[in-house]
Amino acid sequence: MDIIEALRSRKSIRGYKPDQVPKEILKEILEIASRSPSAKNAQPWEITVVAGEVLEQIKRGNLEMLASGAIPNPDVPYKDFHGVYKGRQVALAIQLFELMGIDRKDRDKRAAWNQRGLRFFDAPAAIILTADISLDESATQFDLGIITHAICLAALNYGLGTCINWQAIMYPEVVRRFTGIPKSKRITMSIAIGYPNWDFPANKLESKREPVESITSWYGFD
Numbered sequence: 001m002d003i004i005e006a007l008r009s010r011k012s013i014r015g016y017k018p019d020q021v022p023k024e025i026l027k028e029i030l031e032i033a034s035r036s037p038s039a040k041n042a043q044p045w046e047i048t049v050v051a052g053e054v055l056e057q058i059k060r061g062n063l064e065m066l067a068s069g070a071i072p073n074p075d076v077p078y079k080d081f082h083g084v085y086k087g088r089q090v091a092l093a094i095q096l097f098e099l100m101g102i103d104r105k106d107r108d109k110r111a112a113w114n115q116r117g118l119r120f121f122d123a124p125a126a127i128i129l130t131a132d133i134s135l136d137e138s139a140t141q142f143d144l145g146i147i148t149h150a151i152c153l154a155a156l157n158y159g160l161g162t163c164i165n166w167q168a169i170m171y172p173e174v175v176r177r178f179t180g181i182p183k184s185k186r187i188t189m190s191i192a193i194g195y196p197n198w199d200f201p202a203n204k205l206e207s208k209r210e211p212v213e214s215i216t217s218w219y220g221f222d
């Protein structure tokens with residue numbers, strides 16, 4: 001797939017077909033994505049791929065934690081957004097809830113939607129990105145972000161969809177329990193991956209972007 005087409009067409013996929021993704025394809029995607037640049041070529045990313053029963057165990061574990069009222073304790077916490085950033089978050093939620101027919105006041109449907117995120121959107125596989133805790137967190141985040149996007153773009157070439165997914169790693173002890181990822185590795189992000197179910201309403205979402213003119217300053221041009 002053409003790089004421009006990939007960049008333009010990638011979108012978060014939150015509904016998948018049950019079809020398994022062959023391990024060889026996932027390996028090929030990771031090989032391609034591992035060509036990503038990193039500061040000083042340190043390649044701080046470490047990758048864990050889960051499917052089948054292990055993925056099911058993590059999904060169940062996440063839901064049990066949620067139901068127990070456990071406070072999420074992610075290795076990489078995200079602060080609440082404010083101002084214009086919060087506004088964009090709300091705009092996304094409005095779009096998503098409208099497509100999914102979720103009324104803002106409907107607590108049960110909202111809770112069910114949240115649970116879907118904790119279940120990796122029922123994708124048949126998930127990629128978990130970790131980095132050694134000895135590494136500087138912010139620099140490492142940057143490098144892991146680059147490879148994350150590369151994975152999402154490369155996946156398109158194989159007819160696969162992805163959703164970068166923070167919700168599913170909110171309880172890192174669950175992920176550790178079923179994968180053996182040690183505490184010395186920071187669980188930084190996960191990516192749900194699988195064949196998109198294009199009939200799933202949320203997959204029709206076209207998320208908004210600010211125009212380039214409002215995010216860019218130009219100097220030295222005519």
Ligand SMILES: Cc1cc2nc3c(=O)[nH]c(=O)nc-3n(C[C@H](O)[C@H](O)[C@H](O)COP(=O)(O)O)c2cc1C
Nearest residue numbers: 010011012014092117163164165166167168189207
């Ligand atoms: C770091 C990061 C974490 C994300 N975590 C979640 C998540 O937990 N749940 C979710 O539904 N989407 C998640 N997303 C997807 C974003 O909501 C999505 O990328 C954004 O709304 C833009 O939409 P698009 O990916 O369709 O272009 C995450 C994206 C990023 C980059």
